[in-house]
Amino acid sequence: MSSPSEVIEDYLREQEIEYERFDATHFAVALPGEKRLKTATLLTLGTHSLDVEAFVMRRPDENHEQVYALLLQRNARVYGVCWAIDEAGDVYLTGRVPLAAITAEEIDRILGCVLEYADGTFNTLLELGFGSSIRKEWAWRLARGESTRNLEAFTHLKPAD
Secondary structure (H helix, E strand, O other): OOOHHHHHHHHHHHOOOEEEEOOOOEEEEEEEOOOOOEEEEEEEEOOOEEEEEEEEEOOOOOOHHHHHHHHHHHHOOOOOOEEEEOOOOOEEEEEEEEHHHOOHHHHHHHHHHHHHHHHHHHHHHHHHHHHHHHHHHHHHHHHHOOOOHHHHHHHHHOOOO
């Protein structure tokens, strides 16, 4: 029977997921998305469990209560991970899986959830937490003739002509 670290590494390699193994217990995984280019996820093997931590976004500039309320509401419908904030207010997905449950199927399910939740919620979180900055960025780029390609998801925040 394979060890949990072998199961994780075999899964990541077989799925061709970008990762770096720091040591016997830490894997840095880059999950490719559509709205977020990549979701940086740290897998840490402990004595009894696998800890999962994925950075989603930095502390919102505005509408903190709305952003955090949205995350708490979504916590009621998630699997394997939950929404969390750190002491700075940055947003993460975190989880803990017993080592006995580590199979390729469970790793697939957990990483799939991380990707679905982070990628699927990203634009909503950005708009709520950084709407004013996005509007300013639109105005700045348009005034200078700069590319607005990475703002396309927020065309509804574009200043009126």
